[in-house]
Amino acid sequence: MNTSSRFTVAIHILTLLAHGRGEQLTSEFIAGSVNTNPVVIRRLLALLRDARLVTAQVGVGGGWQLARPPRGITLRDIYRAVEGGTLFPLHSNTPNPLCPVGSTIQSALAGHFEEAQLALEKDLERTTVADLVEEIDALAR
Numbered sequence: 745m746n747t748s749s750r751f752t753v754a755i756h757i758l759t760l761l762a763h764g765r766g767e768q769l770t771s772e773f774i775a776g777s778v779n780t781n782p783v784v785i786r787r788l789l790a791l792l793r794d795a796r797l798v799t800a801q802v803g804v805g806g807g808w809q810l811a812r813p814p815r816g817i818t819l820r821d822i823y824r825a826v827e828g829g830t831l832f833p834l835h836s837n838t839p840n841p842l843c844p845v846g847s848t849i850q851s852a853l854a855g856h857f858e859e860a861q862l863a864l865e866k867d868l869e870r871t872t873v874a875d876l877v878e879e880i881d882a883l884a885r
Contacts, residue, residue: 762876
């Protein structure tokens with residue numbers, strides 16, 4: 745069971761686009777910054793486009809750019825665009841209903857997991873892509 749890095753890479757992509765201050769960037773350029781394959785970047789850009797966080801211009805001189813100002817994109821927006829599921833999914837198989845733990849564990853955990861999801865999203869809502877650009881610029885000085 746591996747943890748996905750989609751969220752972190754998607755944040756990198758959007759922060760890079762915001763840092764470019766409107767300049768259109770190719771998936772190859774973005775992949776160079778992330779140090780990954782452009783195919784990985786294009787898959788994430790498709791999810792971000794579906795969430796209306798980025799737009800693309802095709803053809804010579806085309807590329808990707810933010811669909812809205814960096815102040816209007818929160819980490820929660822990005823998380824929902826690329827992760828989409830629950831933070832802690834329950835068993836994919838139904839546990840043994842004849843076991844006292846197996847028959848009740850999912851009901852016992854559901855509320856706790858939902859609260860954790862809400863807390864995470866509330867925290868992610870406080871940070872925008874613009875905040876990250878400012879932090880990166882300060883760190884680079």
